[in-house]
Amino acid sequence: MSHKEIDEISGVATTGHEWDGIRELDNPMPRWWLWTFYATIVWALVYTIAYPAWPLVSSATSGMLGWSSRADLRTELTAAEAAKGDYVAAIEKASVEEILADDTLRQFAISAGSAAFKVNCVQCHGSGAAGSPGYPNLNDDEWLWGGAPEDIRTTIAHGIRFAGDEDTRISEMPAYGDILSREETGDVVKHVVALSSGGDLTGPGAEVFANNCAACHGEAGKGGAEFGAPDLTDAIWLYGSSPAEITAQVRQPRHGVMPAWQARLGETTVKELTVYVHSLGGGR
Template identity: 60%
Template sequence: MSEKHIDEVSGVKTTGHVWDGIRELDNPMPRWWLWTFYLCIIWAAGYAIAYPAIPLINGASKGLLGYSSRADVVAELANAKSAQSVYLDKVAATPLDQISADPELLRFAIAGGAAAFKVNCIQCHGSGAQGSAGYPNLNDDDWLWGGTVDQIFATISHGIRFAGDDDTRISEMPAFSDILEPAEVRQAAAYVVSLTGTAADPAMADAGKQVFADNCVACHGENAEGNQDLGAPHLGDAIWFYGNSEAHIAAQIAKPRHGVMPAWLGRLGEPTVKELAVFVHSLGGGQ
């Protein structure tokens, strides 16, 4: 074996590695670093003995101390549920219209409703309850079935056009393509647009007013303000499910789309549905 090169300046042997004429000195590691390394090995061995650490076929070693972070989490969750049960029982026993009279219970109900909303409702209504095409915005004051906390509770409980609930909200606009001529459908759409804007053809809007009077006032009212008992929307507030252009409105008149909302009472239970109703009502659009 060839003798290792000795650095002329420091007098220390080199490792034999050379990079661009630069040689690496073969200095020993500092004692403090070695002792730290050895202590880490001892600490790791002690930790593996004291705590769960070594993988086994059906789990892991339990450790001499018997500590389990999972057991701590289970205990903390049990304590949290125990603390919540007092308020949950109170929510269940308190009429909806009286929950707001108890500030502490109201805060709990809103927090619980917000959590339930994130799990069950954002898929349709959005994370901010702002809605999207075909799904209502829950932040405004425009309601198909009423915006009191009791009305919201009924809608959440039984859903809308949900076949599995006998008390579900039901309203279906007829397909006027089977009743009206295409020109009359366009006239009615032009009139509806004229309620909040300017129709493309004002003459069609004038003719559409009579079409509306003959076919639509029974549900939407003479002033197109809607009817919450029937789930008929207000047509004069420029808030639309499926678009506000004449083409979109004409398509809805001719062949209306009917959305479906599930009934949540059987799935979530009355206390959670109460919390959801209180939360939605608190968003600012509740009546």
């Protein structure tokens, strides 16, 4: 039998381990701790028998109680769908204007539209709908195709320059690099810059603008929703406002494409998106 060293101060035997002159006392574990530990082992065994626990090759043990988190989720989803069914049915039957006039339906449509926006629209317009170069900001009052609720619905439903929809919005700016000389292009770019900066509007570019651009953008450059022509007098530019960027757009314009969402999402979701986008504060 090995000899156990006794600690002089406590009178307790040591384990024989020593670190930097410190010896470990061989005190027994507290009874309450041991019984708690044994109870956790028993609880773990009972749990693994009662509930799904042990992984198998392609599944897991189902447990004697037959409980399933997926079954619970299906039940909750079914209840949620049933709870919102009346609202969805009401939105399906109502026009956008009728939805906006009903506070309850409007709030439901905003919530549903917000969820649909996060899934389908943030990739281009951003999570806050502030847009990015080439993609419009939906929070301001500048709308190429009009910001009234019905205008927004039409744009969402049928898209812009989307080949798969016969009712899509169509507008294309000609490539003036093949029409205007380099000098004329430089003159009209100076005129366009002056429109938004309050500069001189009497230079040679005014005549070039009147002959080539005013038909869509208007004589004063204010644009027109009937053509999807942007207002050139504000500080909002999809493709940049520097002379070089404007020159590039005049010579070889870029034309964005927005998908038609009605065929993909259905009329009800399009209405919900319309109400949500209109609630962002822009439009009319």
